[in-house]
Amino acid sequence: MQGRMRGLGARAMRIGLCSAGLALLGGVVAIAPAQAKGPGTEVKITRNAQGIPTIEADDYRGLGYGYAYAFAEDNLCTLADTYVTVSAQRSRYFGPGAESPDGFSNLDSDFFFQRIKDRGIVEELVAEKPPTGPKRKIGEVVKGYVAGYNRWLKRTGVDNITDPACSGAEWVRPITRMDAYRRFYQLTEFASGGIAMDGIAQAQPPGAAAPRGGASARRDSGAGGEEPAGTAGVTRDRVEKLGAALDLGGLGSNGWGLGREATENRSGMVLANPHFPWGGSERFYQSHLVIPGKVDVSGASLFGSPVILIGHTQNLAWTHTVSTAFRFVPMELKLVPGDPTSYLVDGQPAKMEANQVTVQARQPDGSLAPVTRTLYTSRYGPIINSLQGQELFAWTPTTAYTMFDSNAHNLGRLMNHFFETNTAQSTKELLAILRKYQGIPWVNTMAADSKGRALYADIGTMPNVPNSKATGCAGALGALTFETLGLPLLDGSRSECAPGTDPDSAAPGIFGPSQQPYMSRRDYVANSNDSYWLTNPEFPLEGYARIIGDERTERSLRTRLGLIMIEQRLAGEDGYQGDRFTRNQLRRIEFNDRLYGGELFSSQIASFCAAHPTLVGSAGPVNVSGACPVLANYDDHVDLDSAGAILFRRFMSNLGSPPFTTPFDVVDPVHTPAGLDTSDPEVGAALADAVTDLQGAGIPLDARLGDYQYVVRDGDRIPIHGGPGPQGAFNVITADWDPPAGYPEVTHGSSFVMVTSFGKNGEGCPRDRSILTYSQSTNPNSKYFDDQTKMYSQKKWVDPPFCAGQVKRTAKHVEVLRAK
Structure with missing residues (x-):
């Protein structure tokens, strides 16, 4: 979103703010809060010059309240649009044929999410007891989060929102707890169910009328636009197209964990450099969350996530990169002759579950009309006919395809993982959290701590398909997808071919952590979206299932440059002083813009x-x-x-x-x-x-x-x-060629960039520098709309406050609320 008629900064109105006096502190105007009065937990929001909020509360409900309140002030329109998506109402407000933020049609998006609602999937997952269900403190955060969002919206009023993207819009409304949880679930499903959105929404048995309205522009049958008669004609070229489509739009990241043998002060250091979209709900938002004596964590979160996803505590810093592991497997069903909605398992017929799903769609005259489809589910998961619009999985009279989604029941474990990570103080503690929950849905983890230990892990939720099963349970198409992409396609007619469960698996159907790659080092670990194999080239990780990633294969130019820059630094051959990393050197290396x-x-x-x-x-x-x-x-x-x-x-x-x-x-x-x-x-x-x-x-x-x-x-x-990762840029900036302007708008790339180091043995405050390349706010009338973007252009960094004295010293604005 680009700026129009930028105003004088953020709205002067402060909802729930008690009376306050203005104090001139060192030439900077700040708000000195009086004591908030009334029932509820006191919440204090202290913003620095870049609008990064430190949210301090006495309990988890207050923490969620303050986070949502601050976030809504900065980014309400984008998040409100996301809640339209997860509540399956895009066709109602924006029409069925328009493209959703996921890249599919609004109608397909709505059927995908309405199916989730009708089946009560999120409600069921939230109701589970820990460790598979969310811990009590998470429920308290979510209650506060919903109340804080709604409080800001009620006091501001939809018509008074200053962001033109949704000012006065009928689709902006208060949210519920289930809205919040459905957004979390959407993020969980990003690399599994989410990539089959149109494949689930449009799969129909042979002879059924084609779904009407809202076909995704992504869909590619590879057969001149006609529905393919089967998979016999599927070529390697079409499978390679599928592989390109499964690249998640080129999303990626760089992540380094540096241990004591690689740093000048013999403590840990982390580089976080996710390459994510510059627009939409997968932007990052930076904050600092504090409950005295319980929580003290700083970093960034994807929109709608009141928990730090990449950041640091007093003694631990961590980051993530998109993993090569597949988080789903297609399965081929042999159908009962004459009944295309029944299939065979071990020779016995099983009936697909048929669900009639209805959504409301806006018509050209502005009226609403119901649209109904019947969607189908097997014992393994939903029936599909495509992935990311690639129609390789035709439903014929003899064959259908279904998806086993290892993240389909991963909501509580995901949330428990991150909430516990937000209080962890060592890589040892983080590794225990990873193993306990296996809640990571689609990323690697890199970390380092104040003791100088570095950690890499791709421990999370992924289908338990060893190589022997991937080859022994594959038909012709499965052999091709596994050979070409490393993606198993299993025989669903044999129960023995379903994903297995290990003794240490945190959930059925996934690998246990003992079968997943990790490495603890005192020099370094690094990942730039290739597999785990060369996390540290001196000690390659090998012997894992190919569904997790390739071994002993060519690495990308970006991966190679990252490893070369580490190699040159540790050899003292990069022009900088010494042969270990300092925090300032790491910042300069990140933005040296080598290609x-x-x-x-x-x-x-x-x-x-x-x-x-x-x-x-x-x-x-x-x-x-x-x-x-x-x-x-x-x-x-x-x-x-x-x-x-x-x-x-x-x-x-x-x-x-x-x-x-x-x-x-x-x-x-x-x-x-x-x-x-x-x-x-x-x-x-x-x-x-x-x-x-x-x-x-x-x-x-x-x-x-x-x-x-x-x-x-x-x-x-x-x-x-910055530049394109495939061409060997480490600092990735992706922009579309648009002559004669050139590359006039960034689509994704370096987003939240963080360099964190620690004093020896954790003494003093963590030493942190960061930049949020696209800035904190999506509202063009906010003073936090483009300030960090201009800083990024000049290779400047923000010094985000962490210790109490830093928060007080850098305060530019303070609000005190009551979380009711």
Whole structure:
């Protein structure tokens, strides 16, 4: 969302704020609160210059109340839209055919979430007792969270919301506890049920009328738009398309945990660098949560999550990266002859559960009309006909497909994990939490503590499918998906082929923690979204099921650059002082904006260019001679002043997977493959097309990155450094090519970036620096709408307060509320 007519900052009205006096403190105006009066728990919200709230309460209900109240003030419209989604009302308010934030049609989204509501799935999970159900303190936080959100909304009034995205909107309403829990469940299902949204909503038996209205633009049958007759014609190309679609939109992260042998002060240090969307509900929000004597945690959360997901306590810091592990498995059902809604298990027929689901859809004249579909469920999970719009799973008279979703019952364990992590003080304690709950739904964990111990783990919820089962229970399609993607597709007609359960599994159907990768080190652990294998190249992790990730295979350019930067630092070969990390060095390394693709290829392509001044591109011969000196002088970075960065990016984008002269070597996986094979005609064509791209857009071949990669906020053009991860940028910024503007809007990339270190043996305050690249607020009329974005552009960092003295010293605004 971009700014329009930005006002004088956040609304002056402070709901529930007691009378307060203004005090001039060191030239800064702050609000000095008097004692709040009335029933309920006192909650104090103290904001620093960037609007980061420290929320202090006496109990968990007050903590949830304060979090939601502060959050609603900054981001209500985006979150209110999310509650429309999880309550299955997008078609009611926005029409059935429009695209939902998930990328599917509103109608398919509504059927997906209405099915969850009709089956009472979230209610059932919330009612379970711990450890599978949420602990009591979580229930208290949620009660307070709902009350705080609703309190802000009631006192402000929908018509008085200053964000034009929802001011006066009929879809903004008070929320319930189940709304809040359904948002948590939506996040749990992000990489499993959520990727089959249209596949669940549109799966119909053969002969049934096609679902009407709201077909997803994502859907790709691979057969000229016609419904495929079966899976016999599924090719490797279509399976590879499925693999690309399952990439979660390119979401990723970098995460490092540095131990005592890698840091100057012999204490732990963490780099958190998630690459997440710059818009929508998967943005991060930064806060500091305090219950004296119980909770003291700082960091960031995805919207609608009143708990720190990436952050630190007094003695422990942790982060996450998107894991390679699949969190679901499709299963092939053999149908009973003549009955396409019955299937066979061990020779015995079983009837699918049929659920009539109805949603209300807005019509072109503004009226509402019910739309009803029958959705089907097997003993393993919902019937599907696609994943991420890829229609590989046709429902025929003989075969249907269903999804085993390992996260389908993972709500309480997920919440218990993070709430306990928010009070953990060591990597040992964190590892015990990971093993106890296995609640992590789709990410790796990297951490370090004040004792100088570093931890990596991909311990969480994933289907228990060892390699032997993946191959022994696969048909033709399953053999292809497992060979190509590592995704098992199992025979649902044999009960022995269902995901198993280990003695130490936290839930049925998932691997136990003893079968999942982890590593505890005193030097370092690192992950940039490849598998666990090279967490530390000196000690590769091997021997795990392929559904978790690949081993002994080529790593991405971004992974390799991250490991090389660690390698160079510890060898003292990166130009910085010493041979261990300091906090300031880690910050500079994070934003050094090296591009490994440039380091590998730019000099070669410059020489090739000089030797071939005319190359054949997609539209014919192109004079590329003007590009040769630009490439020769390119600095191999994605800094704002990197001349030639746009040209090199277009070359790499057109080239796709580079042809190498030196192949991958498992003995040297960090430095291979290498060398650009310029004899491959695709190389010359990619360069010719890059020159054509820029000339056609009117962009100089030597254009600086900062002139063509930017965002516009409140009419201000803010240049953005960083670049594409697949091209070897560590500081990832993803933006769509939009000539002649260039790359004028960031879609996702570096979001919440945190560098945290500790005093030796935990002495003093944790030493923390962070930046929230897109800023705290989505409201263009908030003073927290773009302030950190401008700081990020200049490679500046925020010093977020943690200890009580820091909170008091950096306070710019204080509110005292009563959580009723």
